[in-house]
Amino acid sequence: MSMAELASILDGVKPVGVFLTHSELPHSSNLRTVSETWSGIQVDVSTIMLSYIELAPAVPIDQITNVKPDTTINFDGRDLILLDALLKDQPGSQWIYDPMTKILFSGDGFGYYHAPGKCHAFSGELAEGIQTEQFQAYHHSAFRFFRWVKAERFNSDLDRFFANLPVDRLSLYGRLGAQSS
Numbered sequence: 001m002s003m004a005e006l007a008s009i010l011d012g013v014k015p016v017g018v019f020l021t022h023s024e025l026p027h028s029s030n031l032r033t034v035s036e037t038w039s040g041i042q043v044d045v046s047t048i049m050l051s052y053i054e055l056a057p058a059v060p061i062d063q064i065t066n067v068k069p070d071t072t073i074n075f076d077g078r079d080l081i082l083l084d085a086l087l088k089d090q091p092g093s094q095w096i097y098d099p100m101t102k103i104l105f106s107g108d109g110f111g112y113y114h115a116p117g118k119c120h121a122f123s124g125e126l127a128e129g130i131q132t133e134q135f136q137a138y139h140h141s142a143f144r145f146f147r148w149v150k151a152e153r154f155n156s157d158l159d160r161f162f163a164n165l166p167v168d169r170l171s172l173y174g175r176l177g178a179q180s181s
Contacts (some may be wrong), residue, residue, distance in 0.1 A: 003033060017042040019073075019080065021107030022093040023051040032058040044073065046082075046092030059079045069094050084164075085109055086157055089142050102168035110170050 015038055020028055022030035023045050035041050035058065043059050045051040047066040054062050067073065078100055086094040087109035095104040112134040114126065123130055140146055 104172040
């Protein structure tokens with residue numbers, strides 16, 4: 001999404017805050033532009049020290065708030081719950097859950113590689129859908145520790161997580177990759 005598209009969606013309303021699943025620069029590199037466009041914007045991110053190292057050059061340090069997992073933040077009358085991520089490429093990765101819409105913002109979790117030219121498509125708009133190979137290739141690249149994970153135990157953890165949280169939609173992260181066959 002471009003800044004022009006974001007400004008169009010906001011329709012003149014200044015955003016109050018940005019909630020990051022983690023502070024990794026590929027996910028937060030546009031924060032300088034956001035903070036320059038909307039001065040004083042608050043950035044909430046996990047409690048891990050990396051946010052000070054990675055975000056401070058982009059956003060004034062007094063605009064960064066570190067939030068622990070399992071914290072509920074009331075944002076403009078709406079509760080958002082920050083959760084410890086089960087799939088993470090940084091120790092401080094969190095998932096953000098919106099109980100009102102039942103959307104789970106999973107950062108890198110549940111990501112997939114997509115075909116060239118599909119960067120702005122929602123997963124439901126992909127005629128070919130998300131192929132297992134695209135999902136697996138992404139996860140083996142993003143989460144290099146997967147080769148040591150016991151699938152049964154991990155799947156059990158995921159089952160427990162989703163049994164306790166009514167998720168209707170996942171916010172998926174797609175990355176440009178090779179077209180699956």
